[in-house]
Amino acid sequence: MREWIPVSSSPKGRLALAAVKEFGARPFDEVTVGELAAAAEVTTGALYHHFGNKLGLYTFVREDVEQRLLDRMEGAVAAAGGEADRSTAVVTALLVGFDFAVRDGFLHLLGAPPAGAEYDRLAEMLSASTAPATPVLGTVLAAAWRAAIAAVNEGHEPRQARAALSAFEFRIPR
Known part of the structure:
Protein backbone atom coordinates (compact mmCIF):
# COMPACT_ATOMS: atom_id res chain seq x y z
CA MET A 1 0.00 0.00 0.00
CA PHE A 60 7.21 7.19 -8.92
CA VAL A 61 4.62 7.81 -11.66
CA ARG A 62 5.41 4.58 -13.50
CA GLU A 63 4.68 2.53 -10.37
CA ASP A 64 1.42 4.40 -9.81
CA VAL A 65 0.18 4.01 -13.38
CA GLU A 66 1.34 0.39 -13.53
CA GLN A 67 -0.60 -0.36 -10.34
CA ARG A 68 -3.73 1.16 -11.88
CA LEU A 69 -3.16 -1.03 -14.95
CA LEU A 70 -2.70 -4.18 -12.87
CA ASP A 71 -5.78 -3.41 -10.74
CA ARG A 72 -7.90 -3.24 -13.89
CA MET A 73 -6.41 -6.37 -15.40
CA GLU A 74 -6.72 -8.39 -12.18
CA GLY A 75 -10.33 -7.23 -11.93
CA ALA A 76 -11.00 -8.48 -15.45
CA VAL A 77 -9.54 -11.90 -14.60
CA ALA A 78 -11.58 -12.06 -11.38
CA ALA A 79 -14.76 -11.04 -13.19
CA ALA A 80 -14.28 -13.95 -15.59
CA GLY A 81 -14.46 -16.24 -12.55
CA GLY A 82 -13.72 -19.91 -12.29
CA GLU A 83 -10.97 -21.95 -13.81
CA ALA A 84 -12.99 -23.09 -16.84
CA ASP A 85 -11.44 -20.82 -19.47
CA ARG A 86 -8.40 -19.03 -18.11
CA SER A 87 -7.27 -18.25 -21.66
CA THR A 88 -10.37 -16.12 -22.27
CA ALA A 89 -9.99 -14.42 -18.89
CA VAL A 90 -6.35 -13.53 -19.57
CA VAL A 91 -7.11 -12.24 -23.09
CA THR A 92 -9.92 -10.13 -21.62
CA ALA A 93 -7.43 -8.73 -19.10
CA LEU A 94 -4.99 -7.91 -21.92
CA LEU A 95 -7.74 -6.02 -23.74
CA VAL A 96 -8.87 -4.15 -20.63
CA GLY A 97 -5.28 -3.11 -19.97
CA PHE A 98 -4.76 -2.11 -23.59
CA ASP A 99 -7.90 0.04 -23.61
CA PHE A 100 -6.78 1.74 -20.39
CA ALA A 101 -3.28 2.53 -21.70
CA VAL A 102 -4.56 3.87 -25.03
CA ARG A 103 -7.51 5.83 -23.63
CA ASP A 104 -5.54 7.52 -20.87
CA GLY A 105 -2.43 8.23 -22.96
CA PHE A 106 0.02 5.95 -21.14
CA LEU A 107 1.58 4.45 -24.25
CA HIS A 108 5.18 5.46 -23.56
CA LEU A 109 4.87 5.00 -19.82
CA LEU A 110 3.62 1.41 -20.06
CA GLY A 111 4.94 0.36 -23.46
CA ALA A 112 8.25 -0.95 -22.15
CA PRO A 113 9.20 -3.09 -19.17
CA PRO A 114 10.06 -0.98 -16.13
CA ALA A 115 13.66 0.18 -16.23
CA GLY A 116 15.83 -1.08 -13.41
CA ALA A 117 13.08 -3.18 -11.81
CA GLU A 118 13.99 -6.56 -10.37
CA TYR A 119 10.94 -8.16 -11.93
CA ASP A 120 8.18 -7.38 -14.37
CA ARG A 121 4.93 -6.95 -12.43
CA LEU A 122 2.81 -7.29 -15.58
CA ALA A 123 4.43 -10.60 -16.53
CA GLU A 124 4.11 -11.77 -12.93
CA MET A 125 0.38 -10.92 -12.82
CA LEU A 126 -0.25 -12.64 -16.15
CA SER A 127 1.68 -15.72 -15.02
CA ALA A 128 -0.34 -15.91 -11.81
CA SER A 129 -3.57 -15.55 -13.80
CA THR A 130 -2.91 -18.59 -15.94
CA ALA A 131 -3.43 -21.07 -13.05
CA PRO A 132 -1.32 -23.06 -12.71
CA ALA A 133 1.21 -20.25 -12.88
CA THR A 134 3.40 -20.47 -15.95
CA PRO A 135 6.18 -17.87 -15.74
CA VAL A 136 7.30 -18.10 -19.36
CA LEU A 137 3.73 -17.68 -20.63
CA GLY A 138 3.33 -14.54 -18.51
CA THR A 139 6.55 -13.12 -19.94
CA VAL A 140 5.43 -13.89 -23.50
CA LEU A 141 1.98 -12.39 -22.96
CA ALA A 142 3.44 -9.23 -21.37
CA ALA A 143 5.78 -8.84 -24.37
CA ALA A 144 2.86 -9.25 -26.78
CA TRP A 145 0.80 -6.69 -24.85
CA ARG A 146 3.69 -4.22 -24.96
CA ALA A 147 4.15 -4.90 -28.68
CA ALA A 148 0.51 -3.92 -29.24
CA ILE A 149 1.12 -0.70 -27.30
CA ALA A 150 4.29 -0.08 -29.37
CA ALA A 151 2.32 -0.59 -32.58
CA VAL A 152 -0.05 2.21 -31.58
CA ASN A 153 2.97 4.37 -30.69
CA GLU A 154 4.31 3.72 -34.19
CA GLY A 155 1.11 4.99 -35.77
CA HIS A 156 -0.98 1.85 -36.24
CA GLU A 157 -4.66 2.11 -35.53
CA PRO A 158 -5.51 1.08 -31.96
CA ARG A 159 -8.32 -1.13 -33.28
CA GLN A 160 -5.80 -3.13 -35.32
CA ALA A 161 -3.50 -3.66 -32.33
CA ARG A 162 -6.51 -4.52 -30.18
CA ALA A 163 -7.67 -7.06 -32.79
CA ALA A 164 -4.22 -8.68 -32.68
CA LEU A 165 -4.53 -9.13 -28.90
CA SER A 166 -8.08 -10.47 -29.34
CA ALA A 167 -6.77 -13.19 -31.62
CA PHE A 168 -4.85 -14.91 -28.81
CA GLU A 169 -5.94 -18.37 -27.94
CA PHE A 170 -3.72 -20.63 -25.92
CA ARG A 171 -3.83 -23.68 -23.74
CA ILE A 172 -2.46 -23.52 -20.26
CA PRO A 173 -0.28 -26.54 -19.44
CA ARG A 174 -1.56 -28.68 -16.62
Whole structure:
Protein backbone atom coordinates (compact mmCIF):
# COMPACT_ATOMS: atom_id res chain seq x y z
CA MET A 1 0.00 0.00 0.00
CA ARG A 2 1.30 3.43 -0.94
CA GLU A 3 2.42 5.52 2.02
CA TRP A 4 1.63 8.84 0.39
CA ILE A 5 -0.82 9.98 -2.25
CA PRO A 6 0.06 13.32 -3.86
CA VAL A 7 -2.34 16.20 -3.39
CA SER A 8 -2.66 17.63 -6.88
CA SER A 9 -2.24 21.23 -5.72
CA SER A 10 1.01 20.58 -3.83
CA PRO A 11 4.32 21.01 -5.69
CA LYS A 12 4.97 17.27 -5.42
CA GLY A 13 1.48 16.48 -6.67
CA ARG A 14 1.76 18.92 -9.59
CA LEU A 15 5.08 17.34 -10.54
CA ALA A 16 3.53 13.88 -10.45
CA LEU A 17 0.60 14.97 -12.63
CA ALA A 18 2.90 16.72 -15.12
CA ALA A 19 5.13 13.65 -15.26
CA VAL A 20 2.21 11.30 -15.93
CA LYS A 21 1.19 13.45 -18.87
CA GLU A 22 4.67 14.01 -20.29
CA PHE A 23 6.05 10.48 -19.79
CA GLY A 24 2.80 9.01 -21.09
CA ALA A 25 3.07 10.98 -24.32
CA ARG A 26 6.82 10.89 -24.96
CA PRO A 27 9.79 8.63 -24.29
CA PHE A 28 11.75 9.20 -21.08
CA ASP A 29 14.81 10.59 -22.89
CA GLU A 30 12.76 13.23 -24.71
CA VAL A 31 11.30 14.75 -21.54
CA THR A 32 13.49 17.30 -19.79
CA VAL A 33 13.61 18.31 -16.15
CA GLY A 34 12.94 21.90 -17.23
CA GLU A 35 9.79 20.89 -19.11
CA LEU A 36 8.50 18.91 -16.16
CA ALA A 37 9.14 21.78 -13.75
CA ALA A 38 7.53 24.31 -16.09
CA ALA A 39 4.46 22.12 -16.63
CA ALA A 40 4.08 21.77 -12.84
CA GLU A 41 4.80 25.47 -12.26
CA VAL A 42 7.66 24.72 -9.88
CA THR A 43 11.41 25.12 -10.00
CA THR A 44 13.70 22.31 -11.06
CA GLY A 45 14.94 22.36 -7.47
CA ALA A 46 11.50 21.18 -6.34
CA LEU A 47 11.78 18.17 -8.62
CA TYR A 48 15.18 17.27 -7.17
CA HIS A 49 13.94 17.90 -3.63
CA HIS A 50 10.89 15.63 -3.92
CA PHE A 51 12.17 12.92 -6.27
CA GLY A 52 15.97 13.10 -6.33
CA ASN A 53 16.14 13.29 -10.13
CA LYS A 54 14.11 12.74 -13.30
CA LEU A 55 14.41 8.96 -12.97
CA GLY A 56 13.04 9.14 -9.42
CA LEU A 57 10.00 11.06 -10.65
CA TYR A 58 9.57 8.66 -13.57
CA THR A 59 9.77 5.65 -11.27
CA PHE A 60 7.21 7.19 -8.92
CA VAL A 61 4.62 7.81 -11.66
CA ARG A 62 5.41 4.58 -13.50
CA GLU A 63 4.68 2.53 -10.37
CA ASP A 64 1.42 4.40 -9.81
CA VAL A 65 0.18 4.01 -13.38
CA GLU A 66 1.34 0.39 -13.53
CA GLN A 67 -0.60 -0.36 -10.34
CA ARG A 68 -3.73 1.16 -11.88
CA LEU A 69 -3.16 -1.03 -14.95
CA LEU A 70 -2.70 -4.18 -12.87
CA ASP A 71 -5.78 -3.41 -10.74
CA ARG A 72 -7.90 -3.24 -13.89
CA MET A 73 -6.41 -6.37 -15.40
CA GLU A 74 -6.72 -8.39 -12.18
CA GLY A 75 -10.33 -7.23 -11.93
CA ALA A 76 -11.00 -8.48 -15.45
CA VAL A 77 -9.54 -11.90 -14.60
CA ALA A 78 -11.58 -12.06 -11.38
CA ALA A 79 -14.76 -11.04 -13.19
CA ALA A 80 -14.28 -13.95 -15.59
CA GLY A 81 -14.46 -16.24 -12.55
CA GLY A 82 -13.72 -19.91 -12.29
CA GLU A 83 -10.97 -21.95 -13.81
CA ALA A 84 -12.99 -23.09 -16.84
CA ASP A 85 -11.44 -20.82 -19.47
CA ARG A 86 -8.40 -19.03 -18.11
CA SER A 87 -7.27 -18.25 -21.66
CA THR A 88 -10.37 -16.12 -22.27
CA ALA A 89 -9.99 -14.42 -18.89
CA VAL A 90 -6.35 -13.53 -19.57
CA VAL A 91 -7.11 -12.24 -23.09
CA THR A 92 -9.92 -10.13 -21.62
CA ALA A 93 -7.43 -8.73 -19.10
CA LEU A 94 -4.99 -7.91 -21.92
CA LEU A 95 -7.74 -6.02 -23.74
CA VAL A 96 -8.87 -4.15 -20.63
CA GLY A 97 -5.28 -3.11 -19.97
CA PHE A 98 -4.76 -2.11 -23.59
CA ASP A 99 -7.90 0.04 -23.61
CA PHE A 100 -6.78 1.74 -20.39
CA ALA A 101 -3.28 2.53 -21.70
CA VAL A 102 -4.56 3.87 -25.03
CA ARG A 103 -7.51 5.83 -23.63
CA ASP A 104 -5.54 7.52 -20.87
CA GLY A 105 -2.43 8.23 -22.96
CA PHE A 106 0.02 5.95 -21.14
CA LEU A 107 1.58 4.45 -24.25
CA HIS A 108 5.18 5.46 -23.56
CA LEU A 109 4.87 5.00 -19.82
CA LEU A 110 3.62 1.41 -20.06
CA GLY A 111 4.94 0.36 -23.46
CA ALA A 112 8.25 -0.95 -22.15
CA PRO A 113 9.20 -3.09 -19.17
CA PRO A 114 10.06 -0.98 -16.13
CA ALA A 115 13.66 0.18 -16.23
CA GLY A 116 15.83 -1.08 -13.41
CA ALA A 117 13.08 -3.18 -11.81
CA GLU A 118 13.99 -6.56 -10.37
CA TYR A 119 10.94 -8.16 -11.93
CA ASP A 120 8.18 -7.38 -14.37
CA ARG A 121 4.93 -6.95 -12.43
CA LEU A 122 2.81 -7.29 -15.58
CA ALA A 123 4.43 -10.60 -16.53
CA GLU A 124 4.11 -11.77 -12.93
CA MET A 125 0.38 -10.92 -12.82
CA LEU A 126 -0.25 -12.64 -16.15
CA SER A 127 1.68 -15.72 -15.02
CA ALA A 128 -0.34 -15.91 -11.81
CA SER A 129 -3.57 -15.55 -13.80
CA THR A 130 -2.91 -18.59 -15.94
CA ALA A 131 -3.43 -21.07 -13.05
CA PRO A 132 -1.32 -23.06 -12.71
CA ALA A 133 1.21 -20.25 -12.88
CA THR A 134 3.40 -20.47 -15.95
CA PRO A 135 6.18 -17.87 -15.74
CA VAL A 136 7.30 -18.10 -19.36
CA LEU A 137 3.73 -17.68 -20.63
CA GLY A 138 3.33 -14.54 -18.51
CA THR A 139 6.55 -13.12 -19.94
CA VAL A 140 5.43 -13.89 -23.50
CA LEU A 141 1.98 -12.39 -22.96
CA ALA A 142 3.44 -9.23 -21.37
CA ALA A 143 5.78 -8.84 -24.37
CA ALA A 144 2.86 -9.25 -26.78
CA TRP A 145 0.80 -6.69 -24.85
CA ARG A 146 3.69 -4.22 -24.96
CA ALA A 147 4.15 -4.90 -28.68
CA ALA A 148 0.51 -3.92 -29.24
CA ILE A 149 1.12 -0.70 -27.30
CA ALA A 150 4.29 -0.08 -29.37
CA ALA A 151 2.32 -0.59 -32.58
CA VAL A 152 -0.05 2.21 -31.58
CA ASN A 153 2.97 4.37 -30.69
CA GLU A 154 4.31 3.72 -34.19
CA GLY A 155 1.11 4.99 -35.77
CA HIS A 156 -0.98 1.85 -36.24
CA GLU A 157 -4.66 2.11 -35.53
CA PRO A 158 -5.51 1.08 -31.96
CA ARG A 159 -8.32 -1.13 -33.28
CA GLN A 160 -5.80 -3.13 -35.32
CA ALA A 161 -3.50 -3.66 -32.33
CA ARG A 162 -6.51 -4.52 -30.18
CA ALA A 163 -7.67 -7.06 -32.79
CA ALA A 164 -4.22 -8.68 -32.68
CA LEU A 165 -4.53 -9.13 -28.90
CA SER A 166 -8.08 -10.47 -29.34
CA ALA A 167 -6.77 -13.19 -31.62
CA PHE A 168 -4.85 -14.91 -28.81
CA GLU A 169 -5.94 -18.37 -27.94
CA PHE A 170 -3.72 -20.63 -25.92
CA ARG A 171 -3.83 -23.68 -23.74
CA ILE A 172 -2.46 -23.52 -20.26
CA PRO A 173 -0.28 -26.54 -19.44
CA ARG A 174 -1.56 -28.68 -16.62
